[in-house]
Amino acid sequence: MKLVTAVIKPHKWEDVREALETFGVTGMTVSEVSGYGRQKGHTEVYRGAEYDIALVPKIRIEIVVEDDDAEDVVGIIVKTAQTGRIGDGKVWISPVESVVRVRTGDRDAAAL
Amino acid sequence: MKLVTAVIKPHKWEDVREALETFGVTGMTVSEVSGYGRQKGHTEVYRGAEYDIALVPKIRIEIVVEDDDAEDVVGIIVKTAQTGRIGDGKVWISPVESVVRVRTGDRDAAAL
Amino acid sequence: MKLVTAVIKPHKWEDVREALETFGVTGMTVSEVSGYGRQKGHTEVYRGAEYDIALVPKIRIEIVVEDDDAEDVVGIIVKTAQTGRIGDGKVWISPVESVVRVRTGDRDAAAL
Amino acid sequence: MNFAYDGYYAWMIAATSFVLLMTAPGLALFYGGMSRSKSVLNMMMMSFVSLGVVGVVYVLWGWSMSYSDGFSGDGKLFANPFDQFGLVDTDPLNYIFVAFQLTFAVITAALISGAIADRVKFSSWVVFLPLWVTLSYFPLAHMVFGGGFLSGAKDGLAEMIYSAGDAAEVAPLDYAGGTVVHINAGVAGLVLCLLIGKRLGFGKEPMKPHNLTLTMIGAGLLWFGWFGFNVGSIVFTADSLADPEAFMTQFTTETGLVWINTTVATCAAMLTWLIVEKIRDGHATSLGAASGVVAGLVAITPACGALSPVGSIGLGAVAGALCALAVGLKYKFGFDDSLDVVGVHLVGGIVGTIGIGFLSTTTGLFYGENAKQLVVQIAIALFAIIWSGVVTLVLGLLIKYTLGWRIADEDELEGIDFVEHGESAYDLSGGGGARRSILTEGVSA
Amino acid sequence: MNFAYDGYYAWMIAATSFVLLMTAPGLALFYGGMSRSKSVLNMMMMSFVSLGVVGVVYVLWGWSMSYSDGFSGDGKLFANPFDQFGLVDTDPLNYIFVAFQLTFAVITAALISGAIADRVKFSSWVVFLPLWVTLSYFPLAHMVFGGGFLSGAKDGLAEMIYSAGDAAEVAPLDYAGGTVVHINAGVAGLVLCLLIGKRLGFGKEPMKPHNLTLTMIGAGLLWFGWFGFNVGSIVFTADSLADPEAFMTQFTTETGLVWINTTVATCAAMLTWLIVEKIRDGHATSLGAASGVVAGLVAITPACGALSPVGSIGLGAVAGALCALAVGLKYKFGFDDSLDVVGVHLVGGIVGTIGIGFLSTTTGLFYGENAKQLVVQIAIALFAIIWSGVVTLVLGLLIKYTLGWRIADEDELEGIDFVEHGESAYDLSGGGGARRSILTEGVSA
Amino acid sequence: MNFAYDGYYAWMIAATSFVLLMTAPGLALFYGGMSRSKSVLNMMMMSFVSLGVVGVVYVLWGWSMSYSDGFSGDGKLFANPFDQFGLVDTDPLNYIFVAFQLTFAVITAALISGAIADRVKFSSWVVFLPLWVTLSYFPLAHMVFGGGFLSGAKDGLAEMIYSAGDAAEVAPLDYAGGTVVHINAGVAGLVLCLLIGKRLGFGKEPMKPHNLTLTMIGAGLLWFGWFGFNVGSIVFTADSLADPEAFMTQFTTETGLVWINTTVATCAAMLTWLIVEKIRDGHATSLGAASGVVAGLVAITPACGALSPVGSIGLGAVAGALCALAVGLKYKFGFDDSLDVVGVHLVGGIVGTIGIGFLSTTTGLFYGENAKQLVVQIAIALFAIIWSGVVTLVLGLLIKYTLGWRIADEDELEGIDFVEHGESAYDLSGGGGARRSILTEGVSA
Numbered sequence A, B, C: 001m002k003l004v005t006a007v008i009k010p011h012k013w014e015d016v017r018e019a020l021e022t023f024g025v026t027g028m029t030v031s032e033v034s035g036y037g038r039q040k041g042h043t044e045v046y047r048g049a050e051y052d053i054a055l056v057p058k059i060r061i062e063i064v065v066e067d068d069d070a071e072d073v074v075g076i077i078v079k080t081a082q083t084g085r086i087g088d089g090k091v092w093i094s095p096v097e098s099v100v101r102v103r104t105g106d107r108d109a110a111a112l
Numbered sequence D, E, F: 001m002n003f004a005y006d007g008y009y010a011w012m013i014a015a016t017s018f019v020l021l022m023t024a025p026g027l028a029l030f031y032g033g034m035s036r037s038k039s040v041l042n043m044m045m046m047s048f049v050s051l052g053v054v055g056v057v058y059v060l061w062g063w064s065m066s067y068s069d070g071f072s073g074d075g076k077l078f079a080n081p082f083d084q085f086g087l088v089d090t091d092p093l094n095y096i097f098v099a100f101q102l103t104f105a106v107i108t109a110a111l112i113s114g115a116i117a118d119r120v121k122f123s124s125w126v127v128f129l130p131l132w133v134t135l136s137y138f139p140l141a142h143m144v145f146g147g148g149f150l151s152g153a154k155d156g157l158a159e160m161i162y163s164a165g166d167a168a169e170v171a172p173l174d175y176a177g178g179t180v181v182h183i184n185a186g187v188a189g190l191v192l193c194l195l196i197g198k199r200l201g202f203g204k205e206p207m208k209p210h211n212l213t214l215t216m217i218g219a220g221l222l223w224f225g226w227f228g229f230n231v232g233s234i235v236f237t238a239d240s241l242a243d244p245e246a247f248m249t250q251f252t253t254e255t256g257l258v259w260i261n262t263t264v265a266t267c268a269a270m271l272t273w274l275i276v277e278k279i280r281d282g283h284a285t286s287l288g289a290a291s292g293v294v295a296g297l298v299a300i301t302p303a304c305g306a307l308s309p310v311g312s313i314g315l316g317a318v319a320g321a322l323c324a325l326a327v328g329l330k331y332k333f334g335f336d337d338s339l340d341v342v343g344v345h346l347v348g349g350i351v352g353t354i355g356i357g358f359l360s361t362t363t364g365l366f367y368g369e370n371a372k373q374l375v376v377q378i379a380i381a382l383f384a385i386i387w388s389g390v391v392t393l394v395l396g397l398l399i400k401y402t403l404g405w406r407i408a409d410e411d412e413l414e415g416i417d418f419v420e421h422g423e424s425a426y427d428l429s430g431g432g433g434a435r436r437s438i439l440t441e442g443v444s445a
């Protein structure tokens, strides 16, 4: 099994979800995070004084998939979340040894 | 070392914490996430118009454990968080190469 | 590639970010989490009745780095986030098989 | 016609509006902020719907049942509910008083809801409202304000205790509703929270206020509205009604005194509540300040016309300290008076009602020659406690065994806002501090 | 001089202040809470800046254009805007009425903003405001309140329909602005939201209120302020102005009636709105309670002086139910009247204006002998709809093809608060429940 | 007795209640919303406790020290604090004025707290309050309003500058407290924030408002309350007091004028503040609108009775622009006037006080023949600055070296709400948008 972790721009979340659904991904876990990177946040002016905001809001998606699907899933995410502008995010794959469905105790492929 | 990641129903969090404590887990990191899966969120009626809410609130628990404990911890979580209804969540195990306690610099087993 | 995950005290986040930036880390993903561990939360008195609050606010940082940098990054985090008091947090290293930059499709080292 | 009236009428329009503001949004905010974020809307709705239901009922039979016999001093328990049904036969000169009294009935009913937060079927509350005001509020209003059994009336309670002559002298004093409003609502809250039972997790989880800024706004609006409540409750003497000059004098001096007393008692209660907290818990809290404000306002309500400013400071100080201690009792005795209706309104109402017996500048024990006023005050407080207690118990049981009071346990855990009202109070994502994501937004059907 | 005036003036100072409170913060909160968290500040700013702009304009030429010809009953469309420009030649005895009418113009303009939430250039709104009040509000105010074409004036609309004698008898009735304020604003909202188009995602995402506690505060403050609006709109008869005793009688009885009618209609509307929701959607919501409150207030606005209390309950009940059904229409017909200006103000305004034709205790169809009043009421409602519709369409098109109305699509997605105002409403981290981290705080430049 | 009084008294009851609302919850919200989420409760508590402490003190010796010598025009610095201690010997006809003046003392003290947000021991603030009102507020109130040194009194400042005859002619003008309230509080804020030092991270982190909706509510309630403040500050001429007809005329015309001036100056200030921001920063913010509102209200406070409506628009416009520029100074000069007390109240108070010298329709430089009024206005502004500055410095140092002002650094980082009050303002989990989890809830001991 693999874990695909994707950090993407918030407004792309809906599109990514739909694309993954179409591909056949049946579940994922999503959270709101803040990103730090080349995309530099923004400058805010407050009472005439300027401030740099370093962090940018992002969505983090975690999907456990079978080994064979990992690259496809990454590909779909990259294609769908791409805008070509700095800050589009990262996707990484890491190994998972085992996954269980809490409801049934099913293991691995059967647990997805 | 292993990392056990569990995504469970929010109201099971207290029970899981207690069960893990009893087993001897001394620490964990918890966050609020949204789950997407078979459990389909809910329908909301607003001003007479209907909407599907796709995401469901979940709790994500991360626990770094020694290799031998991983299966036990997974077992405890599955047993305690199970309600038998769709949406009970997933637990997965992934490899960890090393862990450090920030306070002391202790490594691996000593860091837990 | 490695994934370094650090759970630290919130007020140390700025220092850690600066130290990592100086070292040359160009990106990371940050989230607000709750920690459970030796540090025991606090007692609150409300209307004359006492309550224990078990969870403590923490910051979780995720950084994908090249294999060689992993130990250095861990070292920097440990050094910078250390206050010597209970609750300073944990840092762990896990394997990453591949990482992609969404904007360009660049892979691995080039994606960081 | 007495031309001095017109300023007084002008004030009564404002005062009546002030009191309506106390319920919506004043009390709704005070209570809403104290409840949990999953039940704030239900809490606010309980206040709003009290206004909706009691407002209509009041015009239909509430006024008639309270005052249609013209303050005749008959010593009765209530007046005829059909006499001026729908205000059809009400003298238009009384309209503003109908309005003023309407707002009192509304807030009294709404006050009760704080004792049973987070766990009650909305429909049961809606059914309880008209029954309770009809059987508990309108009668007590008639008895105390309408020349009934608890006024200085012939055949009234005071006369039963003392001879007729004395009774007139030590007629029960309740300027703006210590018995009718606060003891009444406080007892009802106590009875209902005992009958309905505790929230799940009560005593184990803190169940702290989810938004204290709302509670502070609510406390501020309640204070403001309370000037309508107390200062609007002036009743003119026969002399004043006969003589414009006397009218003007009473109007200008009494309203000024009541305003000051209302304020300084409240200031003092806020301070003593904070002091008790600081000593007992180590911290003076904003919830304590807000609660102290309400405790002071409650206590001075019956007493605001009878005390001196310095006496009012004293009464407020005692009320603030006692109520601060009293709100802890629910944990001791294990009843879930969720938002402290008993600790603040029942205790504060008793402190104020009985405090008059000591502090009245004319008949109080500290000023006058005897304890007669004190005895009368205790008697009316007891009577109000018993009346409200019995009525509420009967109605509470009736609903318990018909509609039922409580929502299902899993619904209570899930949150009553979502379950009963299909809503949640806040959706701060998709904007907010970090202009966060769209995670909580829906996906179209 | 009539000494009975001074209480009335005292009330007018308060009433005028009440009405100002309706816009800021009342309406700002009501609308702000209903919008999304990324656009609440823009929404509140639209109300605040209406006050800023229209307040200044009113003193410059608004009063003059509405009332400078002294309520002469001339039947005209508007008065001379330069006659009392800057109030230089205004009789100081009229100042309080200038102030009162100023607050009406302000809130009418602000009401429109709810129809076009989240997507409009702030600068275009600022430009629209003075143009719209000048061409739509001031004329309608003159026509209805200032003795103009829609009053009982000679050569007025009623006289056109009936013979002169009859017209006086069935002069159009609009106590506090069913046509001038609510139909006017409601139509303007409809025209603008059609012209400007839907929010991105409308009909697909729920776009639910981001903070219903704000909406509830807003509804409460609106209700409170509305007493100024309605009760302050009393106009004295010639008899009253001549005779202090008659003055006092009219003042005390009419204000009381209007207060009661305003309240019970609102109570009833809240209840029927909740009932419709419960039946249709399964839940009685707090947004429904708040909306029902406003619907009731809107409907009773023109009618509050003409109905009995029981009639007012009836009118409110009808208005609450109809408006509850009407707000769903936008999804049916696909126009994005974002915060239900049309469903509440236009529909409620029509219900109230025409309801008088049935329920007026003197000339209504249910009480009087004929339908004349009803016909007149329908006529003025139609006239107001057409006038406001045409004016708003012309102005809306003008701005559309010059400044443009909409912000860029990506800005709308990002959130208008940040893009137009450089702010976000909430920064709850760095404190809050769990005293969370500093993630959203900045790093110094 | 003058029967025209009774409307005026009716208004004064309302007005006094309005002003109390300004502090709690008005100012508490305005300031609370501007502070960070970890210190909002402390900020609100500073306002509430000002009311608690100063309310009690005022009745004890505040009134006596300010006005017990009967507005005798003695030119003194203060009156005898023991003369009417506890109001025991106060004429009941004055009660409403005691109440009105009480609310002024309360808000003036509370205003200061904005300059020292987030970092001050609550106990030190509680100790500072009675000392400061006793030594700075009560004397200045006596001097300006009580016939003392800064009034038109014999031996007063104006007489020192000009000969006796002229002084009467150009007696200092301060209708509702430009010097006594705003300059006084503004200077005290400046001195304290210099003495106490900056918040940790000031100038590096933005320290933006955590909840602008609260600030907007606060601004709206302040505006509403300010009608009590300004319109309630009418003082009747000897002629009016003698002749009911003159009384009525002054009452109806002057209150109307003051209401309008208060409103249009505020409208204009809001607009110019927004324009300055738009030009300088590219965005017109809601914080700017709220601040502009307060700046306008501050500036018109001393001037509201002396200007024409058009003059008031001018004064407001200038005040809005100047204050918008002034609030940036703290970053330039590096003093942490956290919530802009200096930029708004000191600068706005000076603009208003001195603006009268130009714009007074009777004695202003633009209308009259000479600069005498202008000189007098500058003189009283300077005197108030020096008096308040010296008193605050002495008291500030006293507390600094005894109790100490600041909480510990780590406590300031952790958040003053939790450390000083044991609370946090918000607990939005366990409900909220996504009906999120129970993570921040406690686990029973």
Ligand SMILES: Nc1ncnc2c1ncn2[C@@H]1O[C@H](COP(=O)(O)OP(=O)(O)O)[C@@H](O)[C@H]1O
Pocket: A007, A034, A035, A036, A037, A038, A039, A040, A056, A058, A085, A086, A087, A088, A089, A090, C026, C027, C028, C029, C030, C062, C063, C064, C065, C101, C102, C103, C112
């Ligand atoms: N080394 C990294 N480890 C983890 N997350 C990263 C890393 N680098 C970037 N990110 C995440 O990816 C997001 C986008 O990165 P950024 O450098 O801004 O743009 P891009 O990926 O287009 O070059 C960041 O906001 C951050 O959340």
Ligand SMILES: Nc1ncnc2c1ncn2[C@@H]1O[C@H](COP(=O)(O)OP(=O)(O)O)[C@@H](O)[C@H]1O
Pocket: A026, A027, A028, A029, A030, A062, A063, A064, A065, A101, A102, A103, A112, B007, B034, B035, B036, B037, B038, B039, B040, B056, B058, B085, B086, B087, B088, B089, B090
């Ligand atoms: N492939 C996946 N990867 C990561 N998380 C998943 C995956 N599938 C499901 N989840 C998480 O598990 C939760 C429960 O899954 P769901 O399909 O609703 O029910 P069940 O596990 O009972 O079949 C989801 O809400 C989501 O958070």
Ligand SMILES: Nc1ncnc2c1ncn2[C@@H]1O[C@H](COP(=O)(O)OP(=O)(O)O)[C@@H](O)[C@H]1O
Pocket: B026, B027, B028, B029, B030, B062, B063, B064, B065, B101, B102, B103, B112, C007, C034, C035, C036, C037, C038, C039, C040, C056, C058, C085, C086, C087, C088, C089, C090
């Ligand atoms: N086994 C674990 N797995 C994951 N996170 C842990 C684990 N143990 C501790 N943590 C995290 O580290 C934080 C600090 O741990 P704690 O035991 O309080 O102090 P310390 O690390 O100084 O001994 C915890 O709040 C929690 O977030």
